[in-house]
Amino acid sequence: MKKVFGVTLGILTAMGGFVDIGDLVANSETGARFGMSLAWAVLLGVVGIIVYAEMAGRVASVTKRATFDLVRERLGARAGLLNLGASFFITMLTLIAEVAGVALAVQLVVDVNYLLWIPLVGFAVWMVIWRVKFTTLETVFGLMGLGMIVVVVAVVHLHPSWSQLWHHASHPSVPSGEGRPTYFYFAIALFGAAMTPYEVFFFSSGAVEEKWTRSDLVLNRANVYLGFPLGGLLSLGLMAGAALVFHPLGVGVDSLSQVALPTSMAVGKVGLAFVIVGFVACTFGAALETALSCGYTVSQYFGWQWGKLVKPREAARFHLVVLVSLFVAVVVGVTAIDPIKVTEYSIVLSAAALPLTYFPILVVANDRTYMGDDVNGPFKNAIATFYMVVLTVVALATIPLMIATKAGS
C-alpha cells in the first residue's frame, strides 16, 4: 500500500512539476497564434522527454551517478566544458525567467509591480533550498502545481467543438498570414519547452539524492510514463484555451496575465484562484529545480561534493554556485528585462543545445560496463536514435530560423 501511495505521489508530482514558465508562455502563445495546429510539436516533445528522462533516471539508479558526472567522463574535459558552458547558460536564462515568473504570478494577486517581488522571490527560493528537505519540496510544489488541471476544466467549460479542435490538431497546417519559417520556429519553441535540459539534470540528480536503486526503476517508469504525459495534457489544455479564446480575436499572448484569462472566463474566480496558485507552484518549483541544476552541473563537472542531502559545510562550493546563480538571476531580473522575452530565448536556445545534453545519456544507457543488464533494448534505441536525429535537425535549424523570423515576429 505504501509503495502504491509512493508511486501515485510520484506520478502526481511529475504531472504538476512538468509545466514551467516556458510551457505556460509557449503553449498559450502558439495556441493564440496557430490554434491547435502545433499540438503535434507538444506531443513530439513529451514523447522525447519521456524517452530520455526514463533513460537518465535509469542510468542514475543503476550507476548512482547523475547526468553531468557522466558527461565529463564520456566526452572528456574539453567537450564537457563546452557542454557545461552551453547548459549552464541556458539553465541560468531559465532560472531568471522562473524567478521573474513567480514575481509576475504574485503580481496578479496583489497588483504591485513584479520587480519589487523579485528579490523576495530569490530569497524565498534560497531559503527553501537551504532549509527544506528534497522530497518535501518536490512533493509540495508538484502537488500544488496540480492546480493547473483547472486549465483543462476551463477548456471543457468553454464548450468547444471537439471535432473541430481534433481536426485542427490532427491536420496541421500553417494559418493564413503566417509564414512557414515562423510556424516551424514556434514548433521548435514548443519542443524546446518540453525537453528543457534542466529537467534531466534535476531528474537524474534527484534520483541520486534520493538514493534510488534498481528496485526504484518501477517508480522511475511510473513517474515518467504516466506523470509526464499527464503534464503534457496540461500543456495542450493551455494551448486549447488560448486557441478558443484568443485565436479568433487576433490576440497575441505576451504576458503571464493573459495566460490565465481563458480560465477566468470559463470557470470564474475559483478557476482563476486555482490557476494562479498553479502558476506560483510551477514557476517556484521550476526556480528551485533550475537553481539546484546550476549547482549540480558545475559541481558534477568539477567533481565537487554536491547535493542537498550532504551537510552544507561539506558541499560548500555546490551551495555557493546555487547562491551566486540565484543572485545573478535576481540582479538580471530587476533590470526590468522582459521576462517573457527571456523565457522565449531560454526555450529556443535550449532547443539549439539539446543534443549536447541528450547524446551522452544515450551513450551511457547503452554501455554495459555502466549499466550491466539494464542497457537500452532495441526498441528503445530505435526511438532514442530517431529522437537524436530530430534533436540534431532542430539544433541546426534553430538559430537560422530565429534570425529569419526575427524570433517569431
Next chain:
Amino acid sequence: MRRITIAVMVLIIAVALIVGLKPMTPARTRDDFAHKSKDTAESVLSSVQTARLAARVGTRGDAFGPYVSVLMSESEDAVAKAQGSFDRIQPPDAWSDATRARLGRLLVRSSDVVSQLRITARRGELDRLEHQAQPLHRLAARLQAFIDDPGPRP
C-alpha cells in the same frame, strides 16, 4: 581554428538575440511603411481585445480586482509602446502621411479608452468596466479593417 569556430558561433547567437529584440528600423519605401503600420495595428488590436475581455470578466465577477487591474495596465502599456514606436517611424511619402494619420487616430482613441479602463479598474469599480469598454468593439473593427487594407482611408 577552434577559437575561430567558437567566436563565429558566439557572433551568430548574438546576432540572433539582437534580431529577436525586434528593433524598429526606418521605413524606406511605401510598402515598408504599410507593413510596419499593419504590424502596429495588429499589436494594438491584440491589446484592445485583451482589454475588452478583461472588462467582461471584471464586470461579470469572474476575476479579482487586482488581476483585472494588471491586465488593463499591461494592455495600456502595450498600446503606448506600439504608439511610441509607430510615431518615430519617418513616413516616406504623402500616401504614408495619410496612412499615418488614419492609424494615428485609432491609436490615440485606443489609448484613451484603455487608460480610462485601467483607472476604473484601479478604483475597484469593476461593474462599470464592460459599459466603458463598449467603444473598444468599434475600435477593434476599425483596426481590423486597417489590418485588412492598410493605407489612407478608402
